Amino acid sequence: MSKNKGKTAEELLQEALVPEEEQPYSIPENWVWVKLGFLITVKSGEALTKKQMIDGPYPVYGGNGVNGFHKENNISETSIIVGRVGFNCGSVHLSENYAWVTDNAFIVNFDKNKLNINYLYWLLKNLNLGQYSNSTAQPVISGKTIYPIKFPLPPLNEQERIAIKVEELLNKINQAKQLIKEAQETFELRRAAILDKAFRGELTKNWREQHGIGIDSWVKSTLQEHISYLGDGIHGTPKYSDTGDFYFINGNNFDGFSIVLKPDTKRVNEEEYKKHKKNLSNQTVFVSINGTLGKTALYNDEPVILGKSACYFNVLDTLDKHFTRYYLETQEFKDYANLMATGSTIKNLSLKAMRTLPLQIPSLSEQQEIVRILDNLFAKEQNAKEMCDVINNIELMTNQVLAIAFKGNLGTNNPAEDGIVVKLE
Known part of the structure; x- marks a missing residue:
């Protein structure tokens, strides 16, 4: 002042x-x-x-x-x-x-x-x-x-008009955001329900009838019976290199389908990579087992070494990797992971708990049919969800509305009105 x-x-x-x-x-x-x-x-x-x-x-x-x-x-x-x-x-x-x-x-x-x-x-x-x-x-x-x-x-009357218009526009934005939030919650609930049906055999009931088999063809098993190896990443910190061509990843790099290499993902050089690399292949499935449990990805030849929160396992020919990844999304797996996890603040799921994970395994051909059905169903769901995600950028519209308002571009200004300075003079 x-x-x-x-x-x-x-x-x-x-x-x-x-x-x-x-x-x-x-x-x-x-x-x-x-x-x-x-x-x-x-x-x-x-x-x-x-x-x-x-x-x-x-x-x-x-x-x-x-x-x-x-x-x-x-x-x-x-x-x-x-x-x-x-x-x-x-x-x-x-x-x-x-x-x-x-x-x-x-x-x-x-x-x-x-x-x-x-x-x-x-x-x-x-x-x-x-x-x-x-x-x-x-x-x-x-x-x-x-x-x-x-x-x-602006003039006092214009200020009032701007405030009324801004509140009107922002109310519409907030209504849209609420509808989007409700739609996204519906997507998640529907996805969970679809997965539940898939792993109870409901989605392939007709398929089994066509092939002359029943639900009793599903076999109780554990994960360790269908994998060649299961392990996790290093429990220390590698030597980083800003110019390295290889990446040090953890569970937060898994997006459900693949490994996401973020701008802030740490890098290592080739020597460090060779020192810590794991036996990953096109049959490798990842799941996060420390902190946030249950984030998944499949390996696609990314140049990576793993941290301790990344569990990996290589499935045998009896287990479809896509079928497995979908199972790791289910509420059944989440409940198992939370039950078996140790730690209150930061949860940790042991490799032993992963090996002894109970599974109900259908034939490989039925696994592949389940994957086909889920892929088709979720492709339609994803299209709708992506529309919501785009609309979710509506948050930016709040700032845009305010920016337009304070530039005098809302269409509410009356040029004939005297400005505040005239009144002060």
Whole structure:
């Protein structure tokens, strides 16, 4: 905030306005670029620890929004609250009429004759105030750091129209996001149900009838009876090389079908690769056994060495690798893995538990028929899910709506309306 004492209205106005050469982008002619501190002030709330809270009707706003309820309030009207301290400092919230604001947050004060509260709320959210925090272990923002921020100021009536339009558009976006979330949950439930039917023999009932066999042709077995080898990766850390042609992977590199080599995947040189390489082949199946259990992949000649969370096994001719990978997706396997895993915070499934994994094995030809059916069913499911994943990028639309709004491109502006500066003069 500038020191106003002794300055003329013209001097104050010049301090408030952003020179044309410093304006980030073009705005309508009856809008102006101003500095945030020209129209708002911020002050901290009052200290109130968790222990001091006495349960009551009033929400308590801290550095990241509501963190409890209290019997007393220290504000009595709808206000804009900005997180002041902590990881989420700069987060912006619109309070209820009566609330308590702690000293971990700012209360924003402004002239309602110049700023519409809802416009200001969306404006502050769009400014990403957290980026102006200090870089210490405990991030903090202050009036000193945010007051110089430049922002576009339309006429008061236009502010109201923008706020109404933004809320209307964002409500539609949120409705779409909710529908997408429900659809994705439905996909996961349906996939689980399909897999359950597949490994109970329901999907191949007609196939068995056509081939003159029954469900009793399925044989109780364990994984170790159908593999040539099972092991995991190294339990230490290899020597990394930024220019190496080989990759050090773990279970988090498995996407269900293949190995995903990410930009941050560590690399090793050929010497380190030869030192730690495993006997992988086109019959190798991977599954994660440490941390997140049950992530799977198939080996496709990727130049990799394995970490300890990556279990691998090579299936014999009696077991189709695709059939096996699908089984590792089932709820039945997940339940087994969680039952047999050790550790509470970081779970670990032993190699012994993997070897003794109980299986119901149909003939190889029926395994392949199950894979064919699942591939066809999931291809259709995947097409629909990918549409949802594309639509899920709708999150970006929120930022796009706000960017358009604060450039004056929502189609709500009336050029005949006087701007705020005219009123100040």
